[in-house]
Amino acid sequence: MSGSFGELIAETRKKKGMSQKELAVSVGVSAPYLNDIEHGRRNPPAEEIVLKLAQILDLPQDHLFLVGGSVPPDIKNAAAGWNPQETAREFAVFRRSMSGGVHHRPKKRLNKE
Amino acid sequence: MLHMHDLPQRSSIDLDGLFESLHDSITNGRPLLKTDELVQLLEDRADLDNYFDFGNSDQEGKTIFRPEKPQRPLVRISGRLAENTRLFNRYRMTLAHEYAHVVLHTPLYVRLFDRLTSTGAADDEWNAATELIPEVETQMEREVRHAAAALLIPANSVHRELRRQLGNRDCRSFINTRDGDLLCEWACKTFKVSIEAASIRLKQLGHLVEGPRRSTRGLTSIADILKTHGSN
Numbered sequence: 001m002s003g004s005f006g007e008l009i010a011e012t013r014k015k016k017g018m019s020q021k022e023l024a025v026s027v028g029v030s031a032p033y034l035n036d037i038e039h040g041r042r043n044p045p046a047e048e049i050v051l052k053l054a055q056i057l058d059l060p061q062d063h064l065f066l067v068g069g070s071v072p073p074d075i076k077n078a079a080a081g082w083n084p085q086e087t088a089r090e091f092a093v094f095r096r097s098m099s100g101g102v103h104h105r106p107k108k109r110l111n112k113e
Numbered sequence: 114m115l116h117m118h119d120l121p122q123r124s125s126i127d128l129d130g131l132f133e134s135l136h137d138s139i140t141n142g143r144p145l146l147k148t149d150e151l152v153q154l155l156e157d158r159a160d161l162d163n164y165f166d167f168g169n170s171d172q173e174g175k176t177i178f179r180p181e182k183p184q185r186p187l188v189r190i191s192g193r194l195a196e197n198t199r200l201f202n203r204y205r206m207t208l209a210h211e212y213a214h215v216v217l218h219t220p221l222y223v224r225l226f227d228r229l230t231s232t233g234a235a236d237d238e239w240n241a242a243t244e245l246i247p248e249v250e251t252q253m254e255r256e257v258r259h260a261a262a263a264l265l266i267p268a269n270s271v272h273r274e275l276r277r278q279l280g281n282r283d284c285r286s287f288i289n290t291r292d293g294d295l296l297c298e299w300a301c302k303t304f305k306v307s308i309e310a311a312s313i314r315l316k317q318l319g320h321l322v323e324g325p326r327r328s329t330r331g332l333t334s335i336a337d338i339l340k341t342h343g344s345n
Binding site for chain 1: 153195
């Protein structure tokens with residue numbers, strides 16, 4: 001699985017058989033700009049570009065925002081009015097859910113079957 | 114360290130065969146290998162950084178073989194070429210040149226990296242081992258130049274196109290004559306390469322030959338025929 005935002009974009013684009021130029025035109029950015037993103041020379045792009053990339057590449061938006069180190073717009077909007085204590089509380093809930101504390105998700109088996 | 118004996122003995126004929134068959138498998142008999150197809154070829158086997166800034170250096174392309182991804186080298190192409198339509202033909206030749214490095218030299222580096230890993234080489238040993246000795250570098254560049262020309266201007270396509278337009282006429286021209294110049298221009302337009310690259314390849318293929326300074330009728334004058342038929 002790809003590590004960085006750029007690697008994920010490049011890998012998915014190639015799997016879909018798209019050229020850098022084709023993807024750049026579809027998203028509405030220049031090919032050099034997209035190339036810079038794929039090679040980690042630019043920060044992940046603005047929200048609307050991430051949304052377009054997710055749509056064209058059939059990637060889950062949330063995952064793309066996460067890999068790009070940002071927050072999906074709906075969460076950002078919902079959290080817009082939070083004070084620091086509320087932010088801390090919500091994140092604590094989220095962390096607990098990640099480790100299986102609140103909303104149990106099946107843990108991955110480490111041993112091979 | 115890569116030594117001369119690490120390099121497979123490949124003749125011009127071997128390189129022509131390998132790269133012309135790659136050309137044919139993509140173009141299906143069409144003479145021109147499109148730039149998008151060339152980019153696709155590279156992206157299939159390497160990580161392509163198509164708009165790299167080499168700073169003040171006049172470098173146009175570079176293939177980097179890296180131990181962390183031995184099977185997928187990193188190919189950097191200068192943004193100066195990729196973004197400048199006037200340098201389009203140079204851009205194509207640079208892509209072909211780096212692609213030839215990837216095809217021909219990746220296996221050498223895979224073996225070298227394996228050897229260094231298995232012997233637990235220290236950092237300085239890695240650095241020393243991946244330095245190229247001039248003799249090896251020269252040989253690598255020589256075969257890559259030939260391979261890139263074979264990919265973009267395949268012998269069978271040149272012969273076929275000339276035969277299509279000239280029939281059974283002798284399709285050789287003298288260097289530095291009107292015929293010779295027009296033959297180069299024809300190849301330049303047909304295969305979208307620079308005049309210089311076209312000239313070198315036509316010499317290799319025996320279509321452009323040494324002769325008197327002035328055009329003679331000793332060989333078939335092909336200029337008018339090529340002009341009449343156009344370059345497509």
